[in-house]
Amino acid sequence: MNPRTFPLLATIAIFLVAYAICSAQYPTIFSSRVAGNLLTDNAYLGITAVGMTLVILSGGIDLSVGSVIAFSGVFIAVMLRDTGLHPLVIFALLLVVTTLFGAAMGGLIDILAMPPFIVTLAGMFLARGVAYMLTIDSVPINHDFYSFLQKSYYLMPGKGRLTFIGVLMLLTVLAGMIVAHRTRFGASVFALGGGTATARLMGVKVRRTTVQIYAFSGFMSGLAGIVFSIYTGSGYPLAAVGTELTAIAAVVIGGTLLAGGAGYMFGTLIGVLTMGLIQTYIVFDGTLSSWWTKIVIGVLLLSFILLQKGLVHLSTRQRGARI
Amino acid sequence: QTVGFSQIGSESGWRAAETTLTKQQAEERGIDLKFSDAQQKQENQIAAMRNFIAQGVDAILIAPVVATGWDSILAEAKEAEIPVVLLDRKVDSSDDMYLTAVGSDLVHEGEVAGKWLVDTVGDKDCRVVELQGTTGSSPAIDRKTGFEKGIAGHDNIEIVRSQTGDFTRSVGKEVMESFLQAENGGENICALYAHNDDMAVGAIQAIKEAGLLPGKDILVVSIDGVPDIFKAMSEGEANATVELTPNMAGPAFDALAAYWKDGTMPPKFIQTDSALYTMQDDPAGQYEARKDLGY
Amino acid sequence: MIRSLRRVAPQLMTLVVLAALVSWFFPSFLQIDMSDGRLVGPVIDILKRGAPVAILAVGMTLVVATGGIDLSVGTVMAITGAVAASALVSGWGVPVALILAVGAGMIAGLWNGCLVAVLGIQPIVATLILMTAGRGIAQLITEGRILTYSDTGFGFLGSGSILGIPVPALLWVLTGVLVALLMRRTALGLLVEAVGVNKRASALAGVNARGLIIVVYMASGLCAALAGIIATADIRGADANNAGLWLELDAILAVVIGGNSLLGGRFSIAASVLGAMIIQTIDTGILLAGFPSEYNLVIKAVLVLAILMIQSPHLASEWALIRMQIARRRAAREQEV
Amino acid sequence: MLLTIQSLTKTFPGTKALDGVNFDLSAGEVHALLGENGAGKSTLIKCLTGAYRRDEGEMHLDGRLISPTSTSEAQELGIGTVYQEVNLLPNLTVAQNLTFGREPRRFGLINSRAQKLAALEMLQGYGLDIDVGRDLSSYSVAIQQIIAIARAVAVSGKVLILDEPTASLDAAEVRMLFDVVRNLRDRGLGIVFVSHFLDQVFELTDRLTVLRNGQHVVTEQTAGLDRLQLIHHMLGRDLEAVEEQGHTGHAPIVERPAMLHFTGIGRAGVIEPFDLTVHEGEVIGFAGLLGSGRTESAELLFGLRRAQTGEARDQSGPISIETPQSAIAAGFGFAPEDRKTDGIVAELSIRENIILALQAQRGWARPLPRAEQDRLAADYIKRLDIRTSDAEKAIGDLSGGNQQKVVLARWLAMNPRFLILDEPTRGIDVGAHAEILKLIDRLTEDGMAVLIISSELDELVVAADRIIVVRDRRHVSELTGSAVTSDTIMQAIAAEDHAPAQEVAR
Numbered sequence A: 001m002n003p004r005t006f007p008l009l010a011t012i013a014i015f016l017v018a019y020a021i022c023s024a025q026y027p028t029i030f031s032s033r034v035a036g037n038l039l040t041d042n043a044y045l046g047i048t049a050v051g052m053t054l055v056i057l058s059g060g061i062d063l064s065v066g067s068v069i070a071f072s073g074v075f076i077a078v079m080l081r082d083t084g085l086h087p088l089v090i091f092a093l094l095l096v097v098t099t100l101f102g103a104a105m106g107g108l109i110d111i112l113a114m115p116p117f118i119v120t121l122a123g124m125f126l127a128r129g130v131a132y133m134l135t136i137d138s139v140p141i142n143h144d145f146y147s148f149l150q151k152s153y154y155l156m157p158g159k160g161r162l163t164f165i166g167v168l169m170l171l172t173v174l175a176g177m178i179v180a181h182r183t184r185f186g187a188s189v190f191a192l193g194g195g196t197a198t199a200r201l202m203g204v205k206v207r208r209t210t211v212q213i214y215a216f217s218g219f220m221s222g223l224a225g226i227v228f229s230i231y232t233g234s235g236y237p238l239a240a241v242g243t244e245l246t247a248i249a250a251v252v253i254g255g256t257l258l259a260g261g262a263g264y265m266f267g268t269l270i271g272v273l274t275m276g277l278i279q280t281y282i283v284f285d286g287t288l289s290s291w292w293t294k295i296v297i298g299v300l301l302l303s304f305i306l307l308q309k310g311l312v313h314l315s316t317r318q319r320g321a322r323i
Numbered sequence B: 001q002t003v004g005f006s007q008i009g010s011e012s013g014w015r016a017a018e019t020t021l022t023k024q025q026a027e028e029r030g031i032d033l034k035f036s037d038a039q040q041k042q043e044n045q046i047a048a049m050r051n052f053i054a055q056g057v058d059a060i061l062i063a064p065v066v067a068t069g070w071d072s073i074l075a076e077a078k079e080a081e082i083p084v085v086l087l088d089r090k091v092d093s094s095d096d097m098y099l100t101a102v103g104s105d106l107v108h109e110g111e112v113a114g115k116w117l118v119d120t121v122g123d124k125d126c127r128v129v130e131l132q133g134t135t136g137s138s139p140a141i142d143r144k145t146g147f148e149k150g151i152a153g154h155d156n157i158e159i160v161r162s163q164t165g166d167f168t169r170s171v172g173k174e175v176m177e178s179f180l181q182a183e184n185g186g187e188n189i190c191a192l193y194a195h196n197d198d199m200a201v202g203a204i205q206a207i208k209e210a211g212l213l214p215g216k217d218i219l220v221v222s223i224d225g226v227p228d229i230f231k232a233m234s235e236g237e238a239n240a241t242v243e244l245t246p247n248m249a250g251p252a253f254d255a256l257a258a259y260w261k262d263g264t265m266p267p268k269f270i271q272t273d274s275a276l277y278t279m280q281d282d283p284a285g286q287y288e289a290r291k292d293l294g295y
Numbered sequence C: 001m002i003r004s005l006r007r008v009a010p011q012l013m014t015l016v017v018l019a020a021l022v023s024w025f026f027p028s029f030l031q032i033d034m035s036d037g038r039l040v041g042p043v044i045d046i047l048k049r050g051a052p053v054a055i056l057a058v059g060m061t062l063v064v065a066t067g068g069i070d071l072s073v074g075t076v077m078a079i080t081g082a083v084a085a086s087a088l089v090s091g092w093g094v095p096v097a098l099i100l101a102v103g104a105g106m107i108a109g110l111w112n113g114c115l116v117a118v119l120g121i122q123p124i125v126a127t128l129i130l131m132t133a134g135r136g137i138a139q140l141i142t143e144g145r146i147l148t149y150s151d152t153g154f155g156f157l158g159s160g161s162i163l164g165i166p167v168p169a170l171l172w173v174l175t176g177v178l179v180a181l182l183m184r185r186t187a188l189g190l191l192v193e194a195v196g197v198n199k200r201a202s203a204l205a206g207v208n209a210r211g212l213i214i215v216v217y218m219a220s221g222l223c224a225a226l227a228g229i230i231a232t233a234d235i236r237g238a239d240a241n242n243a244g245l246w247l248e249l250d251a252i253l254a255v256v257i258g259g260n261s262l263l264g265g266r267f268s269i270a271a272s273v274l275g276a277m278i279i280q281t282i283d284t285g286i287l288l289a290g291f292p293s294e295y296n297l298v299i300k301a302v303l304v305l306a307i308l309m310i311q312s313p314h315l316a317s318e319w320a321l322i323r324m325q326i327a328r329r330r331a332a333r334e335q336e337v
Numbered sequence D: 001m002l003l004t005i006q007s008l009t010k011t012f013p014g015t016k017a018l019d020g021v022n023f024d025l026s027a028g029e030v031h032a033l034l035g036e037n038g039a040g041k042s043t044l045i046k047c048l049t050g051a052y053r054r055d056e057g058e059m060h061l062d063g064r065l066i067s068p069t070s071t072s073e074a075q076e077l078g079i080g081t082v083y084q085e086v087n088l089l090p091n092l093t094v095a096q097n098l099t100f101g102r103e104p105r106r107f108g109l110i111n112s113r114a115q116k117l118a119a120l121e122m123l124q125g126y127g128l129d130i131d132v133g134r135d136l137s138s139y140s141v142a143i144q145q146i147i148a149i150a151r152a153v154a155v156s157g158k159v160l161i162l163d164e165p166t167a168s169l170d171a172a173e174v175r176m177l178f179d180v181v182r183n184l185r186d187r188g189l190g191i192v193f194v195s196h197f198l199d200q201v202f203e204l205t206d207r208l209t210v211l212r213n214g215q216h217v218v219t220e221q222t223a224g225l226d227r228l229q230l231i232h233h234m235l236g237r238d239l240e241a242v243e244e245q246g247h248t249g250h251a252p253i254v255e256r257p258a259m260l261h262f263t264g265i266g267r268a269g270v271i272e273p274f275d276l277t278v279h280e281g282e283v284i285g286f287a288g289l290l291g292s293g294r295t296e297s298a299e300l301l302f303g304l305r306r307a308q309t310g311e312a313r314d315q316s317g318p319i320s321i322e323t324p325q326s327a328i329a330a331g332f333g334f335a336p337e338d339r340k341t342d343g344i345v346a347e348l349s350i351r352e353n354i355i356l357a358l359q360a361q362r363g364w365a366r367p368l369p370r371a372e373q374d375r376l377a378a379d380y381i382k383r384l385d386i387r388t389s390d391a392e393k394a395i396g397d398l399s400g401g402n403q404q405k406v407v408l409a410r411w412l413a414m415n416p417r418f419l420i421l422d423e424p425t426r427g428i429d430v431g432a433h434a435e436i437l438k439l440i441d442r443l444t445e446d447g448m449a450v451l452i453i454s455s456e457l458d459e460l461v462v463a464a465d466r467i468i469v470v471r472d473r474r475h476v477s478e479l480t481g482s483a484v485t486s487d488t489i490m491q492a493i494a495a496e497d498h499a500p501a502q503e504v505a506r
């Protein structure tokens, strides 16, 4: 077996064990209802994380995603309020805008050789700033199409709801898997993660690929923004603060190397579900104060990463890694 | 009975006090309170409500972080026949989606503060600086609107500078410093209106450091009624505050108890007082009364 | 000397341009008065307000030089502030409060350093853990409220002044100078840079890379403690939830505006500290200019992007390349004709 | 002419790397590109493939003006390249590396089965039996080198460029590579071959071009030149015959006092426990095939990997070799095989790279005075003939061979008692090669013991007093004294396990 898959396998194993432990303590957690909730509640996060995974695989980072989600919600809500356009048209417009926004960041990163951390940090300020400029109020979305989307779900046995946005998230992950692992573009992304200079010598069109990567992430953030607006039925410039960090954490838990070049899109799904499971567990417990909630999230994150490291270490130990 | 409580977070002393009081009230009534902290995120609140529903609690209390976007989750709760009580902030969903809302009228609070200023300065010209709450948050928007409503028609009072102080003491202080700089060392400022007490406390320090006397050279009026502002008032450094009581849970539990007992429907909005406190209202005593409430 | 001046020239230029820009919106920007034996004026405000970010940037520069990043500094500020305030409230006096706060900062740094260097967790994630959990710890100490103390001696660190200059300003200058001297007068600077560029090769050459990384994170924790003390002294209270919130991003931004590479290697503390002043000038400038607050973020983002773009050495070469290509194409076309 | 380059010029800050160089290549020839370290060979190649932007000059391929701005463009033009530092992606599998950019696809998606098959097919003829589904990084530099060659061969439709492809290959692999190259030449490709091994140049190439200091010196038929003339062209002076030969003193070890004893050093899955006694002033050579475990042995000795068993001691008692730091404290030095990832600290200056180990040993609190640093740097730049504009240049901007010299200088500056050199002369030109062998000689006279790992049997024969043969992760035999010849070493390496190579008597 390729040692490269160890982090992924470790992630899956730990998730399953954790799910089993949680279910043992609160049997309701093992129900289609909670499973459905996990998908629905984390749909926007999952979609963002797909874009983030690709960016991280290329050795970059995208801090703008949370702000772009907020911007998207506000954009949709304001457009719906002020123009008579159909939501689908607005979605298309929005995706064009966020994709271009991502592409512009990618262009800056490559052309000016600026670190992604900083360019996307500026992007983060900018996107939220523009959202503020559109409106500082939270704007409700009242449109039949939206109600339709919100109400479209499949009732699983056990009253669990498999919602539209949950399914959309799964489909996005699938698409992400194909893009990352089954296309030449994906191969170039991994190549960039292995080292820009080397990738260039191997014949990767670095500039084009970088632009495409951030455009992809921009598109995914826009899509996540749409999902978020369906989820909350409104647009709010303060929404999704800090989502970028949650998404990064999910990607890393999913076994993707933050330095780039190694990881699996599927792991990201597991990472997202793990974050969701931690949340669910804390809600079910219901005794933690605000501050203990933060501490416990941190501790669970740490134990997860340590467990994963430990498992991977055990399985590769005999080679006696060099210092 | 089990009640799930989805709190926004613990972003201010006031909110911490609300949490403490809610837990206290639940304990007094023998209610099993499931507490969930949303860390200022609506998505976390929605997820928490979903999980409360999955758990089959008997009622849900929620302090919504934002007014919009609750329709579908409220519908889900309704479907599961779980009564929902909104605490301290309102939502824009139709009012048959929830049992009742307990809270204060944020616009009214701002209006009370504005009216106080109108009464205090009389006909004198007064240039006011305003410390807003976090940009985009509903208290910031409503308290601004309310204050403007309060001073409407009094052309001698004018808001000359208005910036966000993020509801925090340190930003409140920083922004106040720049206001002082910009307004001729503070000479041109007659009054400060802060959207919450924390910012006012920070601003008071800035005023003192600039060599002016808060409460005299610059009038200070703010909202919330946290202990520290009463302390400042007792020292003559602040002039007025509009109280927002952190005990929202008490009325909420009362309404729930009645509902559980015989299905009594409470009124859709249970408004708490927005009492105005000034230097005349024994601030030192108010401070003592509040300082252990977990603010 | 001349070399270090040349190193910080872009940052100095940026400051000058910004000062001119702000003066345009707010003419008395550069005016400094003396009142009650202390200097007052927007510039003095910037020197004072910029202190936390400047001090954080000092520690962050070192961490970044080793190729790491420390997202937890804002949270560590909150923790140390809470520790100091609760010590003061308990009546233990200023010295104890300071020692406890500094100790807490170093422990936080040690924790980060161990996660990174010993357990090999990637810096962003390792420090993200403390960033999340640490604020909980800080709130645990203050129990969620703003711990207000009444000790004026401690408050001096935030709002006092010596020879008319605000104490926080003196503190960041002092920190910057001391750390820079420590780095350049000993071999630490070289070793940190070596580890940042190529950890494997450095370890193989006998550099104690692991120890060095831990030390660097501890230094960052120490700086965060200082910043936390200043913030707590400034508002005479510890606000566990808001102290230092998002300041880690400003600190990183300062380091990058200072021209340091996030990939590690060569670093300049002076440039980072100037970067912090640039950021503070932007922030204060926006306040002074009196725009509505919903524009703050956009203005800041645009200014920061502009600064980074102008400072980028690639801008010139890309521009030259484009011009050359156009020239070549034109020449080729003329040949064809 | 297949490819012509006219008056190519390339300037780096402070260096004119290429100065109006002309070069041509015809179809069906192997053309050697020669010159000292830093002469501009790699720069020429990178300008040709678009990896660098050239300042001036014209290039024609098949009579058409070409101006690739990226390596992918060059690849599309049919120019395949193996760059000097292995330029593959360690995080991808061998198969992905081999087929990169040309992955077999079905319905627009990469077909990973076909990809593996294609990769296996590309590797045929190189005698490599490896799992193409594993990450490239799990293989040694040498294997990576072969993979890089296989990849370049596959993409080169017209021109194949090999920049020091043989630097880390052993004799058998070199032969294999030559077969492949001759085959391609016969198919009409033009091949550019860069190497510092003159024997290989004479064996393989039809014509050669010599560069010196970025300038074109001569282009000739290889057959029309002899070795000394060629060296003269390269260096601009003559190299004394003895100098090129180095010393050949295999003094009997009995005369020398033992300095270090390693007993039972080993680690499961890495290398079987072995004993090693090091005497003062002796040169030990490790010989073996690629992947036999020579590097791993050395890494255990230096604490770069922790040994599971065994101990090290000197006259005064046990010494710790748990980490490189403790090994250095015990007076060891180690110049690693993979200079790019383990050797150079690319952004730092030559001076800083040279003093790094010394400074690490002194500790951070006792900085080496600047004057002393400058003196050391200047000294080694002169002694090892490091070609650079000044000591403050970043080492990453040096040519490959000059980087190697700096890494050597770092350890020489430490003056260790036991110096391990893993492929020390990789990529080093003839002049410097001789210089380094001479230096080793001088050091051992002062009592330093040296352990050399090299795939160059001739080099081992010249330098080493004693050869230890490593095979299949075991130290199998030892040759000393007059028994040290290329042939005996060959035999010992090739001997079957159950017929152990005879211990050659002393």
Ligand SMILES: Nc1ncnc2c1ncn2[C@@H]1O[C@H](COP(=O)(O)OP(=O)(O)OP(=O)(O)O)[C@@H](O)[C@H]1O
Residues within 6 Å of the ligand: D012, D013, D015, D016, D017, D035, D036, D037, D038, D039, D040, D041, D042, D043, D044, D084, D387, D388, D396, D397, D398, D399, D400, D401, D402, D427, D429
């Ligand atoms: N990126 C760079 N920046 C600055 N100088 C460089 C750079 N790359 C190469 N040089 C300089 O250009 C000259 C030619 O280097 P090049 O790598 O072409 O030499 P080479 O002939 O390949 O040597 P070697 O045999 O050691 O590989 C050297 O003096 C080197 O220092």
Ligand SMILES: Nc1ncnc2c1ncn2[C@@H]1O[C@H](COP(=O)(O)OP(=O)(O)OP(=O)(O)O)[C@@H](O)[C@H]1O
Residues within 6 Å of the ligand: D129, D130, D138, D139, D140, D141, D142, D143, D288, D289, D290, D291, D292, D293, D294, D295, D296, D337, D453, D455
């Ligand atoms: N022919 C091979 N087939 C499979 N794996 C190999 C082969 N050669 C080397 N390897 C792998 O590469 C790793 C590195 O070996 P390495 O090349 O460092 O050993 P070595 O004896 O020092 O060889 P050299 O110094 O000649 O490169 C080994 O652990 C081995 O797993």
Ligand SMILES: [Mg+2]
Residues within 6 Å of the ligand: D041, D042, D043, D084, D163, D399, D400, D401
């Ligand atoms: Mg070269």
Ligand SMILES: [Mg+2]
Residues within 6 Å of the ligand: D140, D294, D295, D296, D337, D422
């Ligand atoms: Mg080797």
